Amino acid sequence: MNTHGAEARTAILKVLSEIREPAGATRIGVELGRAGINLSPRTVRFHLRQLDEQGLTELISPRAGRVISEAGREELAHANIVERVGFIDARVDELAYQMDFSFEKSAGTIIMNTAVILKRELSRSLAQMEPVFEKDLGMGGLLALAYPGETLGRLTIPPDCIGIATVCSVTINGILVRHGIPVVSRYGGLLEIRNFKPVRFVELIEYKGTTLDPLEAFIAARMTKVREAARTGEGIIGASFREVPANARAAVKKLHTRMQAASLGGIFAIGEPHRPLCGIPVPDGRTGVITTAGLNPVAALQESGARIPLRSLASLEDYARFKPWRDVCRQYRRG
Amino acid sequence: MNTHGAEARTAILKVLSEIREPAGATRIGVELGRAGINLSPRTVRFHLRQLDEQGLTELISPRAGRVISEAGREELAHANIVERVGFIDARVDELAYQMDFSFEKSAGTIIMNTAVILKRELSRSLAQMEPVFEKDLGMGGLLALAYPGETLGRLTIPPDCIGIATVCSVTINGILVRHGIPVVSRYGGLLEIRNFKPVRFVELIEYKGTTLDPLEAFIAARMTKVREAARTGEGIIGASFREVPANARAAVKKLHTRMQAASLGGIFAIGEPHRPLCGIPVPDGRTGVITTAGLNPVAALQESGARIPLRSLASLEDYARFKPWRDVCRQYRRG
DNA sequence: GCATGATTAGGCAACCTTGCCGTAATATTT
DNA sequence: AAATATTACGGCAAGGTTGCCTAATCATGC
Structure with a gap:
């Protein structure tokens, strides 16, 4: 350049x-x-x-x-600098930099996505989301609900509604960056999976060139097949493509294990250095990483017909506010 | 670089x-x-x-x-060249290069977008689209309908459905290129308008970095407010941002007049050389051009509730197949 | 207090990028 | 046929980009 x-x-x-x-x-x-x-x-x-x-x-x-x-x-x-128009990559980096979750304390802030559903739909909605968590097609296994009047970031839940918060996959960026691994968020896209394994990306939008979160766009446009993916292992889910330095590959794997222990596992695939991963070429000295979208469970909801207001990269939220999805579902069934 | x-x-x-x-x-x-x-x-x-x-x-x-x-x-x-993954900008250039509409003959091919609605919705749909054409928020004033069994590009209309074809704004690229003016398609986006005039882009996706047509995404995600825009002059419509050489500015204006005569007017604004247009900076030696999305009338439909399969940059189609929207609407009311 | 390691700066050289300008071949016009 | 215009090439020079390597400086540990 x-x-x-x-x-x-x-x-x-x-x-x-x-x-x-x-x-x-x-x-x-x-x-x-x-x-x-x-x-x-x-x-x-x-x-x-x-x-x-x-x-x-x-x-x-x-x-x-x-x-x-x-x-x-x-x-x-x-020197009047023309500010850039607010492309997503900036927001990704900003949030990743701000969050401060730590493994040691099992506490701190992480990044969340939000969605809002009608209260009376809650039971059906949880049932739709369960298989997605079950098959690990979301970002980790955490979930938070918010009731009318409560807030999720800057969003206040309206009457008769329930707020759903999922962990955003950018949380992974935050964790890696905090461990000294620089991450480039390249694309958000739709990933075809077969047998629960990634096959290839069918659509891509570069983070650098968009003001609208690609995953949000794909899900709102109902282009996913997350339900089917969870049911049969074949379908189309939201995912993003990141790049890390090739020599950080082992470190990323190790961190992923720790993330899984904290229910924050969302890395779906790690490529070989400089080798294309799911059809995406990777520059020299780097390795591709595919993460599943935190909104995938919500995508399943959207597919089932409802029109759900959703917001990805919504804001920071305390890790403690999230609960394992099984607990959330069980608790609701009881109450 | x-x-x-x-x-x-x-x-x-x-x-x-x-x-x-x-x-x-x-x-x-x-x-x-x-x-x-x-x-x-x-x-x-x-x-x-x-x-x-x-x-x-x-x-x-x-x-x-x-x-x-x-x-x-x-x-x-x-030298094994890694082929790019099929980003939209390539398709834009390809189609623009292939089309061969000529003013002299008032004939040739242009580029179209398609949408499919239910037959019984046709009347209501035309009524929704009329104001958008009326206020010139689409790409020109042409429209084509296709009945079950007929084809629009590679799309065959299913039973009980009607195909709607609108002119794609990339047709403008084709015309300019044919007159020796190189055009760069930079962004597809959502343009806020006030008093029927462009104000600023509220969302943008770079053509270079997406495999999904931005306008398709925005419309499918129901992010437009075309109906409101047509009714009150204030709203959010689909639009794209192009760049042409600064010294071609006059030529573009002249061509736009001719395009309008052929009902192919879709240029919404032309900027000053090297001056930001609606918040988008323009490189030195170039001028920004904003075109309205050919799918805006269809966006109005989508807003009214129906979920309409749509495809932008669908294919080439003969200019002769399109009719002025007034004629189409009138004809349908009679029959 | 001193060796070691990490980090930073900068010299050198190679290469890429580009504007300016003069020259040469070919088309077009007169 | 001759003059003019167009188009392409390449020399020159200035400046950006970067890898390699060495020197200086500071924190840390022995």
Whole structure:
């Protein structure tokens, strides 16, 4: 990406001003990556030196890196940066960065999706969702219900309705990132499965190029066949495609085991380094990872006819608020 | 885009092998652009000379350009190019290139979208669609119906159903391209309108990064407010965002007038060179163009409750098959 | 207090990208 | 047929991008 220089430099200034502490080229490079600007650390250093010469940045020490100078802030204020229109990838990274679930404490925040159904539909709805959890086609095995007047993130449940919260698969990003594994969320899509195994993606939308969550779109458009998938092992479910560094492959597998222990397992497949996974090519040095959509159980509901308002990547929520799906279902049957 | 060199060169070879005639750097650059690889003519020449040196291409004459050599074909066969997964932008360009409507003859093929409704719903459906055509929120004013057993592209109308064909806004691309104006289809989205004028895009999906037509997704997910838009002038309609060279701005305006004369007017707004249009930034040297979705009338139907199978970018169809919407509606009322 | 390891910076070199401009071959017009 | 216009090529130069490698600096552990 030959990022017309000046552009790269303002981006660097911006990062530096947001970090608020000295940073080196590596760190800055990572932050730039979040904004969709991919530059090697060396290139960042190249530009940093020019910024130094212009007096816009200052070298603190060859250990700490640089900070933005007063002149740099000035410059940044003048350079009117056209803000991006709010594409989903930004939100994904933001939420993944904010969540703070920890295995050690088995506590913290995770990212959730929400849906709202009518109170009188609850029994039928849980029955629809059960097989999806049973066959592990959702994101882990947790579920939360919210009653009228309660809130799920910024959503308040209206009278006669029930809020359903599922764990969003972006929670996986959050966990990986917290363990030092950078994750790129590439596509949301529809995954064909056969014998409960992934076969190929039939539709894809790139996170980078959409303001609407792809999974939300696919489910709202009723393009899934989650019920059938849960019943027969063949069908079409929501899934997303991520990329991790090839050398982090083992670490990801290990973390996945721990996630499963916390009922947060949602990794459906991990590819080989630089090998296409389910038809999706992977750049050199990276490995593809497929995660199942947290909304899959809700997709099953949608398929059964109801029109359900749903929101993926809704907000952060406390891990403690979620319960194993079996418990939720059992509890409801009793009460 | 620092296209790792070798990659650029194989891409050039591929273009050259598909063109089947001598071509210069400019021509090759345009073709590369279609594949999402943007290189300046000069850069293409740079690589061409290297290909010459490797004996993979051959200079015919400094007027005609180059051809691929036998060795070049060999090389190309070895370089296994991972084919892209079938993103929409490719289909857009393909269809735009294939259609051959001509103003002079007022005949030829155009690109259509299809939808299928129940026969008994026809009357109500036409009534729903009328205001949308009336207020010019669709793509032009043409419409075609197909009865059971007839076909629309590869779609055969089932018993008791009626097929509805509308003109796809990609037809505009086709017309512009045929008049030498290269068009880039950037986003499909939802456009907020006020007072029948475009205000801003509320959702966007990049054509380059999706396998599902964005408009199809938005309409199927019932995110439009076309009925309201037609009734009150305020609402949310399907629209797409295109880019044309800044210096073609006048030519586009002129062509739009002719399109309107052929009932194919669908350009909703043309921006200023390099100026953001409805919140979307435009690269230097280009101008933004907003076109209304051909499916907007069908979106109005969908909003009214029915669940309508629809397909955008369905196929080519003869211009003669379409009739002015007023005629279609009148004819149906009589019969 | 000193060795070790991690992190950062920057020199060097190779290569990619591109604007500008002059030259050459061919089409088109007069 | 000659003049003009068009189109393509490639030299030149400036600048972006990046891998490789070495030096400086700081935290940490012995």
